Amino acid sequence: MLFPTRHRSKISSKLSYPVGAELISAQLATVPQARTFDISFSSAQNYFLKNRGDPYAIFSVWFAGTKEYEPGWHVRVQPVPRVLKHTVAAALKAEFFPQIRKWLVKYAPLDARHGAHIIRVIFDEKSETMLKLEEHHPCGEALSN
Numbered sequence: 001m002l003f004p005t006r007h008r009s010k011i012s013s014k015l016s017y018p019v020g021a022e023l024i025s026a027q028l029a030t031v032p033q034a035r036t037f038d039i040s041f042s043s044a045q046n047y048f049l050k051n052r053g054d055p056y057a058i059f060s061v062w063f064a065g066t067k068e069y070e071p072g073w074h075v076r077v078q079p080v081p082r083v084l085k086h087t088v089a090a091a092l093k094a095e096f097f098p099q100i101r102k103w104l105v106k107y108a109p110l111d112a113r114h115g116a117h118i119i120r121v122i123f124d125e126k127s128e129t130m131l132k133l134e135e136h137h138p139c140g141e142a143l144s145n
Helices: 021-028 045-050 082-106
Strands: 005-008 039-041 056-064 072-077 116-123 131-136
Touching: 021 072, 021 082, 056 082, 082 116, 082 131
Parallel strands: 005 039, 039 072
Antiparallel strands: 056 072, 056 116, 116 131
């Protein structure tokens, strides 16, 4: 099953999306939320060009409560420098997708009215590790209405 792509921004030839809808769909096919995901490929080009070297999220999965602007489960992918695409893609597949799947299984029963739960892979080309996983729960651990 291929998750639907809701949006795909055009990007500079110097940038590339590290993973595509096919790989994302294959990697996340077994999680309980799989039938509800949509994917957005968002351009970080303006941010990237103005703030080159600052860390930013390149892969995010989140749940937005039923009273939020876009309720439900979503995936967003942002570009990386083209020369790092294959390195980043390999790390996502080997290290980060397994952790994201575990997080999704943990939060499968999420049913909140407000707030969001987010897990994201942060890209920092100046850091020794370059990629790190970060969880964010802006409104706490509200798991039910």
